[in-house]
Amino acid sequence: MITDTSTNRYADDWNAYSAAWDGQYGSRYRHLGDEWCDDGTAERAHERRVMGLVEPWLRPDTRALEIGPGGGKWTVRLAPRVHALIAFDVAEAMLDRTQRRCRAEGLSNVSFVLGDGNGLARVADASIDLAFSYDVFVHIALEDTVVYIDDLLRVLAPDGVAIVHHAVAETAASWDRIESHNDWYRDRSHTLGQYYYHSREGLRRAYERAGFEIVETWDSYCTSVFTVRKRADSMVPRMERALRQAAVAATPEALAAAAEDVARALDDARERLAPLVDSLAGTTPGLKRYAILQRMRRLVRG
Numbered sequence: 001m002i003t004d005t006s007t008n009r010y011a012d013d014w015n016a017y018s019a020a021w022d023g024q025y026g027s028r029y030r031h032l033g034d035e036w037c038d039d040g041t042a043e044r045a046h047e048r049r050v051m052g053l054v055e056p057w058l059r060p061d062t063r064a065l066e067i068g069p070g071g072g073k074w075t076v077r078l079a080p081r082v083h084a085l086i087a088f089d090v091a092e093a094m095l096d097r098t099q100r101r102c103r104a105e106g107l108s109n110v111s112f113v114l115g116d117g118n119g120l121a122r123v124a125d126a127s128i129d130l131a132f133s134y135d136v137f138v139h140i141a142l143e144d145t146v147v148y149i150d151d152l153l154r155v156l157a158p159d160g161v162a163i164v165h166h167a168v169a170e171t172a173a174s175w176d177r178i179e180s181h182n183d184w185y186r187d188r189s190h191t192l193g194q195y196y197y198h199s200r201e202g203l204r205r206a207y208e209r210a211g212f213e214i215v216e217t218w219d220s221y222c223t224s225v226f227t228v229r230k231r232a233d234s235m236v237p238r239m240e241r242a243l244r245q246a247a248v249a250a251t252p253e254a255l256a257a258a259a260e261d262v263a264r265a266l267d268d269a270r271e272r273l274a275p276l277v278d279s280l281a282g283t284t285p286g287l288k289r290y291a292i293l294q295r296m297r298r299l300v301r302g
């Protein structure tokens with residue numbers, strides 16, 4: 001388990017990337033991050049398309065979280081459009097870069113949280129309306145990704161949305177990239193730039209299991225951007241949270257409290273189901289009955 005930034009390989013790799021960046025790219029690019037998604041168009045059309053996915057969720061009262069800001073490329077686009085933004089990263093050097101860039105642009109609504117690679121510690125429960133992460137989870141192993149997915153559920157407010165970019169193995173471009181990067185990757189001197197290719201179906205299961213509803217997925221190159229929502233009217237997030245607490249409970253008291261939470265989640269669901277069950281009485285096959293059944297399904301399955 002990753003618990004400490006000094007032994008976190010993600011932090012070590014990305015701090016090292018930042019340290020080497022000026023020498024490697026500084027003469028060609030202004031900010032760290034400009035070297036990625038450079039599709040050769042003056043207006044960086046690919047990035048505009050990614051912003052198009054986020055636009056519908058940006059509101060003046062939105063409390064946003066960005067995971068893995070790097071040099072702050074997305075941060076400076078998102079922050080002016082929301083109430084507040086937390087930039088969360090495992091690498092201190094990346095947060096320093098993002099902070100300097102935000103200051104230079106006069107952005108005062110961005111705060112900075114250094115993570116330990118083991119979820120979103122220090123981000124409060126139910127405090128986020130929109131979480132965004134681009135070009136980050138492509139580099140994170142599935143075992144670590146799942147910890148973030150579970151924790152996203154914790155930090156999102158009911159009906160909160162997460163937009164997360166992953167590498168997927170299903171496209172022809174995935175296999176082209178694997179082929180063209182394999183020699184480089186297999187000489188074992190790098191981990192940076194390594195992609196963790198998952199299956200779209202596997203990611204869908206991970207999100208749904210955590211209690212998310214998949215709103216849409218958008219495929220580009222060898223990646224897929226998942227837009228997922230924590231449904232306010234589903235019991236699944238609450239149950240998953242209680243199960244997760246049980247999984248990590250280190251004392252008998254903590255385990256008993258988690259078991260109590262599981263039972264309470266069930267009681268709450270039963271209470272919320274009861275009026276729906278009552279309202280079925282007297283209905284005939286048709287739209288009204290379907291609507292009730294669908295609300296019941298959403299409550300139980302998300």
Ligand SMILES: C[S@@+](CC[C@H](N)C(=O)[O-])C[C@H]1O[C@@H](n2cnc3c(N)ncnc32)[C@H](O)[C@@H]1O
Pocket residue numbers: 010011014015032033034036067068069070071072073074088089090091094115117133134135136139140144
């Ligand atoms: C390829 S850069 C992408 C930066 C930025 N999102 C962009 O598109 O320009 C990856 C970023 O994710 C951060 N990162 C890597 N592993 C992480 C982890 N396990 N938890 C949080 N951030 C991580 C890195 O420090 C870096 O800032």
